Amino acid sequence: MRLGRHTFADDAMLVMAIVNRTPDSFYDKGATFAEDKAMERVDLVVEQGADIVDIGGVKAAPGGEVDVAEEIDRVVGLVARVHEAHPQLVISVDTWRAEVGEAVCAAGADVLNDAWGGADPTLVDVAARHDAAIICTHTGGVEPRTRPFRTGFERDVMAEVLDGVLGYAERALAAGVARESIVIDPAHDFGKNTHHTLEVTRRLDEMVDTGWPVLVSLSNKDFVGETLDKPVDQRLIGTLATTAVSAWLGARIYRVHEAAETRQVLDMVATLRGERPPARTIRGLA
Structure with a gap:
């Protein structure tokens, strides 16, 4: 897998830490809206073991209008600062807009994380032009920043998710994005109710079996809240x-708020799978 300037082994499991340059995030309520606070967050998650930061300038949920110029103003300066301060770090930007993609790639972004499933079909051309990676999600064609309402699937939910992400991946490939730089994402909760999301999660190995690396964005989402109340x-x-179940089933990238805790879970699962040795083994050997 290659994400912009960075390459990873086939069995690597990567932590993608969320950095919101928004005043109204559902989780942090604007704690990193100020650019300096966002940079402090980047420094922290790097220390905690993050491999990727995912910078977003528009919250996913409905809310105040953020036009292209405002989104660019929120994210481009931070991308440039991170690129300079942490050259070893993969920089992803959460956007569905080609104009924003152009600006952030020019500033040093490695990945375009399109959470809205190709709402702007020219985003793949931007990724190809800049040799950036792209995240291909399934949202069922819903409008950006809308919530699902009485969502249903005519066929099996995983079949439709696979159709969506594989079709997007093939469009990216046809546009010139490198095969090793295309990642698929079932988009938990996006265009889905909790039953749909749970079904997709328990069958995640079907996505892994396609051969494309799989990203999951699970962190503190509604399907978790509804499942556990x-x-x-x-x-x-x-x-x-x-996260542990998804790792066992073979997902590769984990978009999260809590980087340190996620890193420990992924390391533990990797060791259980025989892909990582324990950090130390002295019990019963002395």
């Missing part, structure tokens, strides 16, 4: 449980 600030345990 917990508010946003009490969803960490459910998130980490789902």
